[in-house]
Amino acid sequence: MRSVGVAAMLFGSLAARSALAQATPPDAASLQKSQKGLATKAVEAAKSAASTAGDIFTRVPCLPAKGLKDISGSLPRVARRIAADEPVTIVAFGSSTTVGFGTSSPAYTYPNRLADQLRRKFPTSDITIINRGMGGQDAPEMMKRFDAAVLDADPDLVIWQLGTNTVVKGNASDIAATAALVEDGVARLQARGIDVVLIDPQYVPAVTAKTENAGRMVKLIGEVARLKNVSVFPRFEVMRQWHEVDKMPFDKFVIGDGLHMNDWGYACFAQLLGDTIIKSVGQVKAGVNIPSNVMTYRPM
Numbered sequence: 001m002r003s004v005g006v007a008a009m010l011f012g013s014l015a016a017r018s019a020l021a022q023a024t025p026p027d028a029a030s031l032q033k034s035q036k037g038l039a040t041k042a043v044e045a046a047k048s049a050a051s052t053a054g055d056i057f058t059r060v061p062c063l064p065a066k067g068l069k070d071i072s073g074s075l076p077r078v079a080r081r082i083a084a085d086e087p088v089t090i091v092a093f094g095s096s097t098t099v100g101f102g103t104s105s106p107a108y109t110y111p112n113r114l115a116d117q118l119r120r121k122f123p124t125s126d127i128t129i130i131n132r133g134m135g136g137q138d139a140p141e142m143m144k145r146f147d148a149a150v151l152d153a154d155p156d157l158v159i160w161q162l163g164t165n166t167v168v169k170g171n172a173s174d175i176a177a178t179a180a181l182v183e184d185g186v187a188r189l190q191a192r193g194i195d196v197v198l199i200d201p202q203y204v205p206a207v208t209a210k211t212e213n214a215g216r217m218v219k220l221i222g223e224v225a226r227l228k229n230v231s232v233f234p235r236f237e238v239m240r241q242w243h244e245v246d247k248m249p250f251d252k253f254v255i256g257d258g259l260h261m262n263d264w265g266y267a268c269f270a271q272l273l274g275d276t277i278i279k280s281v282g283q284v285k286a287g288v289n290i291p292s293n294v295m296t297y298r299p300m
Helices: 002-054 076-083 110-121 139-144 164-169 172-190 211-228 235-244 263-285
Strands: 088-094 127-133 157-161 195-199 231-233
Touching: 076 088, 076 195, 076 263, 088 110, 110 127, 110 263, 139 172, 157 172, 164 172, 164 211, 172 195, 172 211, 195 211, 195 263, 211 231, 211 235, 231 263, 235 263
Parallel strands: 088 127, 088 157, 157 195, 195 231
Antiparallel strands: none
16 A cells, blocks of 8 residues: 555656646746737837837927027037047036936937937947936036046037026026136136037026026026137027927927926937037038137027
């Protein structure tokens, strides 16, 4: 009886192992099928997002602002390097606008969109854009990381977005102190022959609620640019025209927090900014001499 019991136990154990072995392949196959399903869904989602991003400007055209001053000249170092098919490094320096808060995908931040635009226009050029944005910061915090975030990258161009957080916080003394900090940063870039574009605050409800502060900051950044002979992208005026001239409701280019842009806002901003660089390269290729220091607003 004992031997029969042992045999039964052994048979039962072998049967269990056999059943387990037979069950494993279907489980693995199911897992593989499930993984393929997830991968397919991810690809489809990416394609859908790309399609949505691609038709942004067919839904609402991205038009240049009207009446802004058009002064030739611009970004000699980066333009000459692109024209010569030499590698170009651009640092996008700033706060949450540079990080891309409000976009539906990291691919739709303004630095990434700008990189895509320039690479399409100059397919033989090796163009790198490094995102050095950090949310919530403005000039004082940015200058603390200036060396590591900007200078250590040895860029050909620095696009410096600033001012919005200081405006929203509403401290007049901080606005006044911004000038000296930005002048110092620009001077350090110029000492290395690096091109500079300053980006003033965005025109959004959180900023327009601080009308006096916003006006002061926009004026201050413009004055620093004139003093240091660097470029300014007049984002505040461009976005103001979207709302007041083109009659676009804020929710067409701003997310619900009333502060950050949406995919369309970032895309149009990047495209108009990229036009500045493209025009400069075109001037170099056409044989137009661009002085090393020329004050310019974005050609609209």
